[in-house]
Amino acid sequence: MVSFDSKVRSFINEHELIQQGDRLLIACSGGMDSMGLLHFFLDLRNHIKFEIFVAHVDHMLRGDISFHDLQFVESFCKEKGITVFSKSIPIPKILEEEGGNSQAICRRERYAFFKEVMEKNSILKLVTAHHADDQLESLLMSLTKSGSLSSMKGIYPKRTFSFGTIIRPFLPVTKDEVKEYLEEKGGTYREDSSNAKDEYTRNRFRHHIIPLMKKENLNVPQNAVQLTTQLQEDDDYLYQLASEKFTQVIRKDEEKYVLDIPNLKSEPVSLQRRIIFILLDYIYDNSEYSNSETLVKSIINLCKTEDGSATIYLPNQIVANRRYSEVSFEREVTNHQNIEITLNLNKWNELKNGVRLYIGDVSNGTKSKESSNQTVYYFNSTEYKAPFRIRFRKEGDRIHLKGMESPKRLSRLFIDEKVPLLDRDRCPILVDDNDTVMAVIGIREGKNISKIQRAQDDIKFIIEYNNI
Known part of the structure; x- marks a missing residue:
């Protein structure tokens, strides 16, 4: 049986997540997963030379309890001689001002802090404790919410973040394996009481749906990792093909992009969609609109005919004007x-x-x-x-x-x-x-x-x- 340590190290090597001399910022909540991650990297540091820093965020949602989480992480880091960056963020006040989804706002503010720490301290890699169970949860939540391929690809082993990358070395292992590893190390952790609440979507999947799936097959989290890995690899390849075809379909004409409808239609539908996604990324500079399935469908529908003319209005005053066999994308002409x-x-x-x-x-x-x-x-x-x-x-x-x-x-x-x-x-x-x-x-x-x-x-x- 392959050990926990060997699984994670093999995954790190396969995806080239860590190199000698790296400066790593480990996101640590004080919970079981992130404390397991911290213990693992303290051990790994004996084999690969790199620097460890820790970032902790108190979302101030649980009063003194969440503040004690902060103290727990700071105390552990002090004992181990690790520099820790911690911050208390008034999420309740932000929620009062903005409304919205509390978990989404927590994530936004948390990652904004991580970005700030990385930029101020020249740290190129952020390490998070996402594991195979998280991948399964993300996959099921995406299927329930939208079913779009971009969301079904789940969590990548690494992706661009700030001027560096986020790496997820625990993706090949399950939550139970992380727990067992932490217990073997004699490590302690803080339990977040909000994890027991069913008011959060992820918790409902975690408490009710995934246990049923594991009764059918204990390896379902690993199956989710295998599936998302294949989707990621296939989608990345199709995007590479779409990028090669892009200039045959889209041209830049001064301050606008012009799409050639016959050339777009000559490509397989899978490439058509990705060519338009690439176009949206250029237009919206990788913003929230870049991955909008709704916008892609609107543009594809606009290109279904070459007869006459038609116009659709896109966000940020971008207008798509179809004139026979071409569609131009430009900022709305207004005085x-x-x-x-x-x-x-x-x-x-x-x-x-x-x-x-x-x-x-x-x-x-x-x-x-x-x-x-x-x-x-x-x-x-x-x-x-x-x-x-x-x-x-x-x-x-x-x-x-x-x-x-x-x-x-x-x-x-x-x-x-x-x-x-x-x-x-x-x-x-x-x-x-x-x-x-x-x-x-x-x-x-x-x-x-x-x-x-x-x-x-x-x-x-x-x-x-x-x-x-």
């Missing part, structure tokens, strides 16, 4: 007034798509009775500073809504209000001279704006929809 409009007071201001906006003194005689195509709002001039402008959203925009202690991110507002992905970058935003978001026109208004005129209100604004 400066449509990008940012300084509003005239006490006059009607023309926006886009038949929308007009009036903003001015309450005493002005302009019609202010709400009708089927008009909505009237009021606010006090001391709350917002003129001049007022209309613009599109920017990164980091927030709006302070009624009933909320802190402002809410517009990205979360759009999700909560079910605004279609392709429409979010074209929603007009009303801001004041300090760039404070007063309202997202047609969606929500800030806490200081009311549909009912109050005694202190001396400004009104009216939205008129003439395309109704």
Whole structure:
């Protein structure tokens, strides 16, 4: 029987995860998996010369208990002479301000800290304790959520992160094997009580679905690793082929990309999809839109015919225009007034798509009775500073809504209000001279704006929809 140590070392060698002289940042929560990882690398350091650093994040979700986790990790590292970087991040406060999925926000903030530590200390590799059970959980969760190939590939042994890489040397071993290894080393760990809660999706899979699968076959986690490895290898090869075909299908023409429909259609469907994914990566610079299956489907549908012309609007003011056998991708052609409009007071201001906006003194005689195509709002001039402008959203925009202690991110507002992905970058935003978001026109208004005129209100604004 192959030992735990041999399995992991063989995996490290196969994927070339570690070299002599590496500086490694080990992500350590203090739990069983990460403490097993830390013990393993302390032993491995006797055979390969490298430096170990540890990063720990207290998410402040469990009060004193999570702070004691931090102290546990710091104490262990001090005993072993390891430099540790630790940080307490107020996740409850961030959740209050933004809403959203707590685990996703924890991960975002945690990895932002890891990135910061790596960049400040010239550490090129982040080591995490993901194992075979994690791979199985990720595979099943992806199948349940979307079933897209990009998500079904699961966790890679290594991937680019910051200016370095993340490596996962424990992928070939199971959680039970990690536990057994840690016990053999006489290691201790901290138990996270949140792991027992079924309110998290991953925990429901871990507690209920995977035990049933293991009753059928104890080797199901290893099978998941084998399957995802094959998917990763096959997909990487197909992407290599798509990259070679890319310039035959897509050309860069000054400030736009042009897709040749006949050349795209001449390729197998598997390559068509990947060519478009590569195009999206160029357009969106590896952002959240680069891996959007929805955008790929929209573009493929646009290319189904070469008759006449058609247009689809993509995020960030990118427009795909089909003209017969070609599709051009470029930033939406608008004049400066449509990008940012300084509003005239006490006059009607023309926006886009038949929308007009009036903003001015309450005493002005302009019609202010709400009708089927008009909505009237009021606010006090001391709350917002003129001049007022209309613009599109920017990164980091927030709006302070009624009933909320802190402002809410517009990205979360759009999700909560079910605004279609392709429409979010074209929603007009009303801001004041300090760039404070007063309202997202047609969606929500800030806490200081009311549909009912109050005694202190001396400004009104009216939205008129003439395309109704």
